[in-house]
Amino acid sequence: MKKTDNMSLRIGDWVKGRTHDGEIIQGYLEEVNAIQGFAKVKVIECDNKFRRGKTIEVLEHWIEKIPESSEITEEYIGMLIDLALLTKDEEWFMELALIYKSFKSSQQIKDDLFYLLN
Known part of the structure; x- marks a missing residue:
């Protein structure tokens, strides 16, 4: 380093x-x-x-x-979920879980479109 x-x-x-x-x-x-x-x-x-x-x-x-990023990624949300679990912040965890679920839903839609178009 x-x-x-x-x-x-x-x-x-x-x-x-x-x-x-x-x-x-x-x-x-x-x-x-x-x-x-x-x-x-x-x-x-x-x-x-x-x-x-x-x-x-x-x-x-x-x-x-680590450079700050304005882009929120699935990996970033996963790290925040880990942090919420470590700090035992249930409310924050629930908010992050909803965001994470929306990433998963979004990815499923993209996968379905790819399958239909190919």
């Missing part, structure tokens, strides 16, 4: 990177200590399933901010 500008990382930012064991992580920042050069990341995705849902400490230069 390339060195990240300390001033650009803020609590709540979505980040990706590696742990000291080389595991690939994705999550959001819970704490940033620019003076000491570390950050605490709430891990949402990791190739080590036992790290998911845990807060870990990593060196700041091992992570980078």
